[in-house]
Amino acid sequence: MSKQRSNVLIGQSGGPTAVINQTLVGLIETALDSGKVGRVLGTVHGIRGLLEGRLVDLGRESRAHLEKVANTPCAALRSVRKKPTADECAAVLDALVKNDVRYFFYIGGNDSAETAHLLNELAVAKGYELALFHCPKTIDNDLRQNDHCPGYGSAARFVAQAFQGDEMDNRSLAGVKIDVVMGRHAGWLTAASALARDHADAGPHLIYLPERDFDLDRFAADVERVYTKLGRCLVAVSEGIHGPGGKLLFEVKERDSHGNAQLSGSGALGDFLAAEVKQRLGAKLRVRADTFGYLQRSFPGAVSPVDASEAREVGRRAMAEALSGRRAHGSLALQRAPGPVYAPHYEVVELKSVAKETRHMGPEHLAGDEGVTEAFLDYVRPLVGPLEPMARLSDFPA
């Protein structure tokens, strides 16, 4: 049976990013321009929309309107956090057959890649000819096979700008300031805070990542050392920090169907660490904690142009790959071309090679107990784009 003129279906899944709709629009425009497919459909709230019959016709959107959607943060098709059961996978496949969908694209992180992999296995087993592609997105930057992930550059830009401003704030009104940054298992986003270090004594002075075991005593000693030296201390902490064996500092009440603990959407970790610092270093110390929260993935005013353009290109290439018929399934992977000047390079890899597992920061990126290397800064700078310099007065003596 030929796929010619059959329908395209696109879904978005997992936590939003600021550029996730660039990928969506890249897929739509490439499908429409190809003249090879039937209708271009979207499923509302990911695979849930398929199960509930909530499909929309994306081919009827005007190109001008799609461009505005591409520049709007968070899943325009709305998202879902759902690992389908075997029964649900079967129901999803039935819905694809019923809607004559032969091209299915799932934009998401490693959990979404796992869902795509499960669906693909079932389609293959049932002999249903289906082009099934995963398009990467995650502010966590933790997808295997990728040098970096669409969505990360913009979130990292937000975090870098936030620390630029908060460094000036901490310098204005001295004290200990703890900022909690997203990143469930990997420290990529928290590490981007180091871009704010534009003076010898500029913060973040300490950076705690999930790649290392966190120790409260060492943390308190680190803060005291910096505070004693500078009279202030700005700290970047990943929400995913943990003790030996992955033990979280808190008991977490909520988990999703992929088994992920709820870490975001609460100020508890920051408040806990602030209270610890006060208790150990003195109640009179000015200690504050902020948890950057969902703004990191949704703020419309801090998009990295490189990130936006790569997210668009990922969608275009995924659709072109599917329509070419070269392979029936895969995940678009965003690599870095070799050479001294930054350029992206796109590949297609196996779905299962991206699914589930987390890509951590490596030893080349981690310096000492609480820092990052120059190699990491070189890695992240082109993804974030140029930052406005923060200017201090020269403090000429009067």
Next chain:
Amino acid sequence: MSKQRSNVLIGQSGGPTAVINQTLVGLIETALDSGKVGRVLGTVHGIRGLLEGRLVDLGRESRAHLEKVANTPCAALRSVRKKPTADECAAVLDALVKNDVRYFFYIGGNDSAETAHLLNELAVAKGYELALFHCPKTIDNDLRQNDHCPGYGSAARFVAQAFQGDEMDNRSLAGVKIDVVMGRHAGWLTAASALARDHADAGPHLIYLPERDFDLDRFAADVERVYTKLGRCLVAVSEGIHGPGGKLLFEVKERDSHGNAQLSGSGALGDFLAAEVKQRLGAKLRVRADTFGYLQRSFPGAVSPVDASEAREVGRRAMAEALSGRRAHGSLALQRAPGPVYAPHYEVVELKSVAKETRHMGPEHLAGDEGVTEAFLDYVRPLVGPLEPMARLSDFPA
């Protein structure tokens, strides 16, 4: 004794804003261009620098560097939260005399205006000829005699953009989302969240301001009503909400020397409200809380151009007024020129008329129990500047 060729001193005080250095540079450049004064000095950390002898020479900064400082958030001279005692006021005056300072400018909020007022009273009583001016700044927008305050427009822009993004986030992954916004006594900043309402069902769906008494039962009922109707609910809450008689929902441990409770730098209020919603509406409900924190006053990427330009002009006019000799003291007040097109208008008012007390939102700005009026939106729009529209898919049925 003539003030001719005597020195200028500038200090910054209170919580930072994104444009507080525009005012600083407006003062410096106008003083230098006048040819009427001796040195242009700065006191590091406000009046604390005077007491500790930490003065810097601002006249030696290059104009190009000052321009970069003007575009950098948070007090370049560093700030302080300090209400001087009578002894300290006398010591400050001694330091002014010793440094031949006859022009003193204090950039800050109502607490800083109070400090300026106290110093001025003492200078008058001692017969020390001193031009003493207060320049307004506060993201809280709560200074009397002002239509709005330098710093507010940029913070309101950050809040509006944050809610634009979080509205799309809440629409992507439905649930109850509570965002806590700065504003100790007045709701101006929290109310700016309403600028994100660009669709009939767009949030924030509920807005809680300190101008009204907060009631937990009514809050929970409001959230349930919206959630039942829309399947989601985005809530804006001021950090300063309180029950009847001003009773805070929490016991607060820290207060500064002006008597202000520490509300910011903690996620406790948001977490408390989220827990209440879960307890009352069901533990399975997806409820999240973010506290925007210091980013609201320090984020470098969300400056309102109108705000930046007005903050600069406030500094220029304060210096020009002082040098004109028309009056010996006062506070620059930012008014709105009458007429259909927005334009600022600057006045000079008495120091004590700005000091201490808070300017609240009025009945013309408050709608029902949890909203704001169109009149408020008309008020705030020109201060924030144009926002990028958030585009949704049209959801054409498949």
